[in-house]
Amino acid sequence: MARITITDVARVAGVSKPTVSRVLNNHADVSAETRRRVMEAIEALGYIPSSKARSLSTGRHGTVGLLMRLNGWWGFTDVQYGIADEVERRGWHLLVHPLQPGAEAERDFVARILPGLPIDGLILLMPEGMLAEISASGMPVAVIDDRGQRPGLPYVESTNREGARTAVQHLIEHGRKRIAFVTGQQGDAFAKQRYEGYLDALREAGLPADPSLVLRSDAFELHPSDISTLLPAEPDAIFAGWDEIAYATLNTLHAAGRKVPDDVAVIGYDDSPIARVMFPPLTSVRQPFRRMGRAAVRMLLDSLDHGAPVANASVPTSLVVRSSCGPHA
Amino acid sequence: MARITITDVARVAGVSKPTVSRVLNNHADVSAETRRRVMEAIEALGYIPSSKARSLSTGRHGTVGLLMRLNGWWGFTDVQYGIADEVERRGWHLLVHPLQPGAEAERDFVARILPGLPIDGLILLMPEGMLAEISASGMPVAVIDDRGQRPGLPYVESTNREGARTAVQHLIEHGRKRIAFVTGQQGDAFAKQRYEGYLDALREAGLPADPSLVLRSDAFELHPSDISTLLPAEPDAIFAGWDEIAYATLNTLHAAGRKVPDDVAVIGYDDSPIARVMFPPLTSVRQPFRRMGRAAVRMLLDSLDHGAPVANASVPTSLVVRSSCGPHA
DNA sequence: TTGTACGCGTTATCAC
DNA sequence: GTGATAACGCGTACAA
Numbered sequence: 001m002a003r004i005t006i007t008d009v010a011r012v013a014g015v016s017k018p019t020v021s022r023v024l025n026n027h028a029d030v031s032a033e034t035r036r037r038v039m040e041a042i043e044a045l046g047y048i049p050s051s052k053a054r055s056l057s058t059g060r061h062g063t064v065g066l067l068m069r070l071n072g073w074w075g076f077t078d079v080q081y082g083i084a085d086e087v088e089r090r091g092w093h094l095l096v097h098p099l100q101p102g103a104e105a106e107r108d109f110v111a112r113i114l115p116g117l118p119i120d121g122l123i124l125l126m127p128e129g130m131l132a133e134i135s136a137s138g139m140p141v142a143v144i145d146d147r148g149q150r151p152g153l154p155y156v157e158s159t160n161r162e163g164a165r166t167a168v169q170h171l172i173e174h175g176r177k178r179i180a181f182v183t184g185q186q187g188d189a190f191a192k193q194r195y196e197g198y199l200d201a202l203r204e205a206g207l208p209a210d211p212s213l214v215l216r217s218d219a220f221e222l223h224p225s226d227i228s229t230l231l232p233a234e235p236d237a238i239f240a241g242w243d244e245i246a247y248a249t250l251n252t253l254h255a256a257g258r259k260v261p262d263d264v265a266v267i268g269y270d271d272s273p274i275a276r277v278m279f280p281p282l283t284s285v286r287q288p289f290r291r292m293g294r295a296a297v298r299m300l301l302d303s304l305d306h307g308a309p310v311a312n313a314s315v316p317t318s319l320v321v322r323s324s325c326g327p328h329a
Numbered sequence: 330m331a332r333i334t335i336t337d338v339a340r341v342a343g344v345s346k347p348t349v350s351r352v353l354n355n356h357a358d359v360s361a362e363t364r365r366r367v368m369e370a371i372e373a374l375g376y377i378p379s380s381k382a383r384s385l386s387t388g389r390h391g392t393v394g395l396l397m398r399l400n401g402w403w404g405f406t407d408v409q410y411g412i413a414d415e416v417e418r419r420g421w422h423l424l425v426h427p428l429q430p431g432a433e434a435e436r437d438f439v440a441r442i443l444p445g446l447p448i449d450g451l452i453l454l455m456p457e458g459m460l461a462e463i464s465a466s467g468m469p470v471a472v473i474d475d476r477g478q479r480p481g482l483p484y485v486e487s488t489n490r491e492g493a494r495t496a497v498q499h500l501i502e503h504g505r506k507r508i509a510f511v512t513g514q515q516g517d518a519f520a521k522q523r524y525e526g527y528l529d530a531l532r533e534a535g536l537p538a539d540p541s542l543v544l545r546s547d548a549f550e551l552h553p554s555d556i557s558t559l560l561p562a563e564p565d566a567i568f569a570g571w572d573e574i575a576y577a578t579l580n581t582l583h584a585a586g587r588k589v590p591d592d593v594a595v596i597g598y599d600d601s602p603i604a605r606v607m608f609p610p611l612t613s614v615r616q617p618f619r620r621m622g623r624a625a626v627r628m629l630l631d632s633l634d635h636g637a638p639v640a641n642a643s644v645p646t647s648l649v650v651r652s653s654c655g656p657h658a
Numbered sequence: 659t660t661g662t663a664c665g666c667g668t669t670a671t672c673a674c
Numbered sequence: 675g676t677g678a679t680a681a682c683g684c685g686t687a688c689a690a
Contacts, residue, residue, distance in 0.1 A: 005683055016661045021685060029659060051447040052384040053683030056666050061381065063424075063447070072410060074602060077401040084397060084427040093447060094425050095392070098413040118380040118392070118422060118447075247606055273403060274606045277576055334667055345677045350669060358675060382667030385682050 004047045013041035024049060055118075063093045064300060065119035067127075070101055074273055075289050079125060079144060082293025090301055095119050106130045110137060121300045123293075142300040144292050148189040154299040156292045156313045160190045163285045163317035164197025165204075167239055167267045170283070172205045174325050176237035176265055178213060180230050182249060183241025186216040194241055194269065224252040231256055237265040237325070243272040246282055250324075254279075261326040271320045281322035291315045333376045342370035353378060384447075392422045393629060394448035396456075399430055403601055404618050408454060408473060411622025419630055424448050435459045439466060450629045452622075471629040473621050477518040483628040485621045485642045489519045492614045492646035493526025494533075496568055496596045499612070501534045503654050505566035505594055507542060509559050511578060512570025515545040523570055523598065553581040560585055566594040566654070572601040575611055579653075583608075590655040600649045610651035620644045 006024075010017045015034060022030050023038040030038075041047070055061050064087050066080060084094045097117060099109060110133045114122075121140040124131060126147065135141050135153060143155040171179050181198045183191045195216065202209050212233040217226060222245050230238070231252075238253075240246035246268030250260060258264050260280055268275055271286035295313040302308035335353075339346045344363060351359050352367040359367075370376070384390050393416050395409060413423045426446060428438060439462045443451075450469040453460060455476065464470050464482060472484040500508050510527045512520045524545065531538050541562040546555060551574050559567070560581075567582075569575035575597030579589060587593050589609055597604055600615035624642040631637035 003683090006685095007683080017684080018662085018686075019660060022660090025685085031659060034659080048444045050385075050683055051445065052381075052388070052390065053666095054685080055381040055447075056379075056385045056668085056682085057684040057686085059381070059666075061447075066425075068406075068410060068413060070410060072406040074403065074406075077397075077403075077406050080425065081397060081399060081401060081427060084425050088427055096409065096413050096423050096425050098410060098417055115377045116380060118384075118390075273602045277603045277607060279608050332667090335669095336667080346667090347669075347671095347678085348676060351676090354669085360675060363675080379667055382682095383669080385666085385684090386668040386670080388669095388682075 003050070004045050005050070006047075008045055009038065009041045009047050012045060013038045060120050061093075061118045062091070063095050063119045064297065065095045065097055065117055065122040067099045067122070067124060068096055069099050073126075075270070075287070076125070078289035079293040082290035083123060083297050084293075085290075086294040086297040087301075090297070092301065103129065107133075110134055114139060121304055123296050123300060140300060140304055142296040144296050146190040146193075152310065154296075154303065154310050154312065156295045156299070156315065157190075158287045158292060159314050159316050160193035161197040161200065163269065163287070164194035164239070165201045166197075166317070166319055167269065167285050168198050168201035169205075170319060170321070171237040171239065171265055171267060171325060172201065172207070174237075174261075174265060177207060178210070178233070178235045179207070179237045179239060180213040180215070180233070180235035181239050181241075182215045182222065182227055182230065182245055184217045184219045184222050184245065185241075186218055191216070191241055198239055222248050224248060224255060227252040228256060231258075235264060237267070240266065240268050243268040243270045243275050243282060243284055246284070246324075247274060247278060250278055250282075261324055265325040267325055275320070275322070278324070280324045282324045283322045284320050285317050286320050287317055288315045332379070333374050334379070335376075337374055338367065338370045338376050341374060342367045389449050390422075390447045391420070392424050392448045393626065394424045394426055394446055394451040396428045396451070396453060397425055398428050402455075404599070404616070405454065407618035408622040411619035412452060412626050413622075414619075415623040415626040416630075419626070421630065432458065436462075439463055443468060450633055452625050452629060469629060469633055471625040473625050475519040475522075475616075481639065483625075483632065483639050483641065485624045485628070485644065486519075487616045487621060488643050488645050489522035490526040490529065492598065492616070493523035493568070494530045495526075495646065495648055496598065496614050497527050497530030498534075499648060499650075500566040500568065500594055500596060500654060501530065501536070503566075503590075503594060506536060507539070507562070507564045508536070508566040508568060509542040509544070509562070509564035510568050510570075511544045511551065511556055511559065511574055513546045513548045513551050513574065514570075515547055520545070520570055527568055551577050553577060553584060556581040557585060560587075564593060566596070569595065569597050572597040572599045572604050572611065572613055575613070575653075576603060576607060579607055579611075590653055594654040596654055604649070604651070607653070609653045611653045612651045613649050614646050615649050616646055617644045 006017050006020050009020045020038055023035050087094045110130055124143045126145050143150050143153055146157040185191050213235055215230055227249050238249050240249050246266055249266055253260055253264055260266055268282045268284035271284040275282040275284045292315055299311050335346050335349050338349045349367050352364050416423045439459055453472045455474050472479050472482055475486040514520050544559055556578050567578050569578050575595055578595055582589055582593055589595055597611045597613035600613040604611040604613045621644055628640050
């Protein structure tokens with residue numbers, strides 16, 4: 001049997017095609033009686049609009065794109081769920097495109113692939129280099145990234161500075177006084193902000209900022225040999241820039257014979273899947289990945305739908321308390 | 330400036346629209362000379378086909394759907410990457426749709442949402458209940474699931490039985506003789522298959538199958554109080570049905586004062602992100618999630634493109650050796 | 659408030 | 675091997 005089209009609905013309802021279209025798109029200028037008749041016909045026929053025809057006619061796919069890289073980062077799924085859910089809530093769809101690694105592949109993507117993708121906007125998660133080119137290509141974009149501001153583009157970040165402050169406050173509430181801070185990628189905005197939050201908490205508590213308790217490295221990965229350089233300063237707590245560093249910190253402390261949390265409390269950042277199974281289970285700051293995805297969608301679609309101006313969003317973190325900082329206060 | 334269409338290309342190349350279309354779609358019946366002229370015009374104009382118009386004309390979106398649930402499972406990203414990559418390789422696209430939890434939401438999905446999605450086929454990852462309804466709705470489907478066969482539907486699984494056998498062989502090669510097996514969800518196919526593989530390895534090595542070394546539960550989560558019931562049988566190795574159970578097993582052994590791997594070796598299944606950070610780091614069987622995603626795409630598109638018959642695939646696991654089974658043999 | 663006429667860009671059909 | 679023409683199903687001026 002042939003597909004049921006808007007023409008069939010119009011015939012059954014005894015109206016014209018455009019009237020059916022008006023009803024479908026909630027235009028105001030349709031009488032209640034006509035609208036009812038049309039709705040009945042739609043229901044009776046089981047009519048479902050053709051997204052194909054609609055796309056051609058409107059010039060829109062009703063689809064938002066999301067790029068995904070090979071080296072799957074554990075938080076990706078959560079961000080994607082937030083995006084997908086918000087997108088569907090607004091009657092749009094989510095297209096996921098795998099991005100091949102390498103600079104050349106990225107250039108190829110912008111030049112040859114992106115223009116052919118059935119999408120009306122793109123959400124970029126921690127973009128590496130090609131942001132400017134994409135944006136220049138005319139594709140509307142929203143960025144989720146906490147490694148630096150994106151002037152002129154809508155972007156979402158989480159409250160790194162406040163999250164870090166909360167973490168250090170937690171340590172202070174547990175009676176710690178000599179609190180160390182370890183991070184890698186010190187050049188990135190998020191690492192700087194977490195350091196600022198660390199200083200904020202110390203200052204508010206009237207604790208001195210001791211440089212010998214701070215290790216900020218450019219590296220992505222920190223090893224026990226790095227972290228152990230902090231031990232002579234006798235910290236009674238260590239705030240790690242993210243959970244992987246907290247893991248290396250725990251190993252360092254165990255190897256040095258320090259008990260966690262009795263001798264040294266440890267707190268991480270990100271609440272990654274590994275936090276729960278560390279020894280001891282790691283207290284950590286959780287980033288609101290789903291909400292960040294949602295916020296990005298809202299910014300993108302608001303600008304697409306009714307030309308909303310470029311906006312930014314900063315969503316708050318929360319603290320997940322386990323046992324690496326000792327018994328609750 | 331207006332969009333460049335097939336008409337522009339035809340005009341510049343001095344041919345008709347259908348001829349350009351034939352070139353674009355690699356139809357054989359175009360002379361080499363004409364093809365060259367058309368390609369030149371395409372290049373010169375920077376023409377990019379409209380996916381919108383193409384969809385309407387062909388009746389296809391060129392898009393495959395993937396359902397995603399809220400309770401993000403850690404392996405989802407990998408499967409999705411495999412799917413996305415294979416889909417793009419074949420010139421299709423991937424649409425990700427969030428599935429709301431609850432039976433009612435699932436019914437609503439099949440009845441009202443699915444027919445309106447811009448997709449031509451659907452990949453189901455560990456579907457819960459609605460598989461039959463979806464399949465009955467006429468939407469082509471491929472299933473990735475290792476919890477049981479799906480007669481009449483294309484599905485992908487991994488070699489659970491062989492994977493388990495490899496794990497137990499690994500323990501045997503490390504000199505272990507009293508090897509225990511712990512699993513939950515014993516009713517599911519994958520748990521049964523892993524048990525079979527465990528028995529296979531014992532049999533091949535001439536080791537007795539001691540029932541007091543086997544714990545098969547219906548539960549999803551196992552606790553130290555469950556697992557410790559195995560200890561009186563004095564196992565020198567424990568094969569856990571999956572990594573979460575291995576984690577509970579490690580905790581149980583530590584609490585009982587058994588050293589791992591000296592007294593008892595432990596091996597897991599899945600190579601989940603937590604395996605690496607356990608104490609000691611867990612040796613585990615890795616499932617080829619990306620390849621499973623790829624296989625599902627191939628089955629789905631082959632049947633969509635040239636009506637390939639319903640097929641199944643079983644992709645092999647691999648062993649990731651860490652230190653929970655002692656030094657290498 | 660409703661209907662007529664047309665365009666969106668492509669592919670398929672059928673001549674030539 | 676190539677070209678004219680007709681769909682595909684919907685939205686939208688514009689007219690009534």
